Every structure is written in C-alpha cells, then in structure tokens.
Amino acid sequence: MLLTLQCCGQDTDGLYEAMEKAVARSEGSWSGSTNSRSAVEKAIESQTKSEDWEIDRRLLKTGERIASGSCGDLYRGVYLGQDVAVKVLRSEHLNDTLEDEFVQEVAILREVQHRNVVRFIGASTKSPHLCIVTEYMPGGSLYDYLHKNHNVLKLSQLLRFAIDICKGMEYLHQSNIIHRDLKTANLLMDTHNVVKVADFGVARFQNKGGVMTAETGTYRWMAPEVINHQLYDQKADVFSFAIVLWELVTAKVPYDSMTPLQAALGVRQGLRPDLPENAHPKLIDLMQRCWDAVSDNRPSFSEIKLELEVLLQEVQEPSGAVNGN
The missing domain is CATH 1.10.510.10 (Transferase(Phosphotransferase) domain 1)
Structure with missing residues (x-):
C-alpha cells in the first residue's frame, strides 16, 4: 500500500524497475507496524493517555482470518462482547517506516468519529503483539x-x-x-x-x-x-x-x-x-x-x-x- 520510490526523474529504465519492485511490494500489503514498543508507546502517549484506548489482550478473542497481507493479517474477533476486526501486525516485518505508519494510523483513528467512517475501538502497542481493533463490518x-x-x-x-x-x-x-x-x-x-x-x-x-x-x-x-x-x-x-x-x-x-x-x-x-x-x-x-x-x-x-x-x-x-x- 505504501509505494516510495527513490528516483524522481524522467522515464528511465531505473524508474520502470523501481516501479515494478514497488508494485510487487505493495500489491495486497498491509500498512502500519512498529519495531519498538517504547518508540510506539512514547509517540502515541505524547498525544494522549494510552489507557483510554489500549486493548487488554486478555479480553480479546480472535477467530477466523478474513484477509492476509505481506505485513499482517486481519481477523474476526470479539472484544468486550462486541464483534470486531483485528488487524494483527507480524513482528518479523517491523521497521521504522511501518512503525511510523502504525503510530499515524492509531493517531488518526482516535480522532475520527462518523457514521461513514469505520469505528476505532482500540489498539495494542505492547510489542510484539501489535494490533488495531475496529468495528466488524459484516457486509x-x-x-x-x-x-x-x-x-x-x-x-x-x-x-x-x-x-x-x-x-x-x-x-x-x-x-x-x-x-x-x-x-x-x-x-x-x-x-x-x-x-x-x-x-x-x-x-x-x-x-x-x-x-x-x-x-x-x-x-x-x-x-x-x-x-x-x-x-x-x-x-x-x-x-x-x-x-x-x-x-x-x-x-x-x-x-x-x-x-x-x-x-x-x-x-x-x-x-x-x-x-x-x-x-x-x-x-x-x-x-x-x-x-x-x-x-x-x-x-x-x-x-x-x-x-x-x-x-x-x-x-x-x-x-x-x-x-x-
């Protein structure tokens, strides 16, 4: 999903090659992750108290996997009695870029509330069990x-x-x-x-x-x-x-x-x-x-x-x- 190329010039063989690689990386991929518990927690907690939305993973039950990408998987689950979607990030794919995306995604989800925007329920920033929980959309x-x-x-x-x-x-x-x-x-x-x-x-x-x-x-x-x-x-x-x-x-x-x-x-x-x-x-x-x-x-x-x-x-x-x- 995140395509970042190193070259910004004319239509050269290098551009084509870079775009091919970017497409291969991006097709079906997930965005959002982190490679350091402290980095994620500090980044998000600098904006708000984490206990307001931090998920208690002991209360989160994950069921069937409903989608899969290169950096993570999406599961159907139950949290505090409600059906949820759980975006679980794979620890082996974590890097600085994905860490930044995870922080940004949580920061944005925390701020939005609208009938036509998927509702944010919470997130787990406790490495290596990083996930984002939103309402489940059965349709x-x-x-x-x-x-x-x-x-x-x-x-x-x-x-x-x-x-x-x-x-x-x-x-x-x-x-x-x-x-x-x-x-x-x-x-x-x-x-x-x-x-x-x-x-x-x-x-x-x-x-x-x-x-x-x-x-x-x-x-x-x-x-x-x-x-x-x-x-x-x-x-x-x-x-x-x-x-x-x-x-x-x-x-x-x-x-x-x-x-x-x-x-x-x-x-x-x-x-x-x-x-x-x-x-x-x-x-x-x-x-x-x-x-x-x-x-x-x-x-x-x-x-x-x-x-x-x-x-x-x-x-x-x-x-x-x-x-x-």
Missing part, C-alpha cells in the same frame, strides 16, 4: 461486493453508496485528513449496507505542512500528481473517488487488461477508464470532472455529495409522481 468490502459477488447496482443503490462515501470523505477532509488510498477494497459495508471508509494505514493529517510521500496508495486508483511526484493535496482523494464511481457504475476492475504498472504509466499520460455506455449522463460528467488532470478543477466532496443527493432525489421521484419514494 465486507465494496470490491468483493462488485467483483467477487458480481453484483450490478441499480442506480438508486449506486447513488446511496456513493453518497455514503462522500459523507465519510467530506468529514475526513474537514478534519484535515487525507486518506491517500481510497478504493473499493477500503470501503466496507455494515448489515444495513451503509458504506464506511476504512484502512487509514497511509492516511495523514494535512495541516502539519511538509511534503507528502510520492506514490502512496494503489496504482489503479492513484492520482497522476501522486504518481508524478508532484505536490498534492486532498484533491488526490477526489481523483480516487472518480475511479471508485466508475467501478460502481460498471462493476468492473479499472484497467483490468493492464498490470498496475501499465495503468500508472498510462494515467501519467492522460489515460482514464473508458466511459461507460448507458450510464446516467450526470454521473459521466461528474466522474470526468473528478478525474481531471488539473487537481484544482476537481470538485470537493461537499460539492460532489450535493450533486449526488439531487440526482438521487430525481431518480426517486419520477415525473408526474405525487410521492417520490
């Missing part, structure tokens, strides 16, 4: 819903999903948080099909200044300015949302005939997914504005949400109907 990810279960969405359901995503992302952006890895695999559903933004392994607070890491996220959803090592801001998340919206409309994997590297190189040169046939023209217009190469031309999530809410009201109220629902 699974939008990626699986679309691509493994092969669900084709009706327009009204598609719009509700998209509005949920916008509400979560609007809240994060208003909280000065940039997600940096918005994709259908990181959008989870509860029992009522409410979509929530999840996985803050590479998310960052944006109000602290400094330069954001280049090529952070997942290539198929990544904005061109991120791929190109240019300065970027929260509008990079809007580009990623455009690809998510395209997925919701088409029920296809973006650039499915390409490798992640080929897709990234194509996006650098202006490539975008083929516009879907028979889609609502307002959705096509919206996704084109959201994936504009010039980030300042992209709308904000507040603007996108309003447009989608108006469109949902239109499709729920056929012309001539007295009561639109």
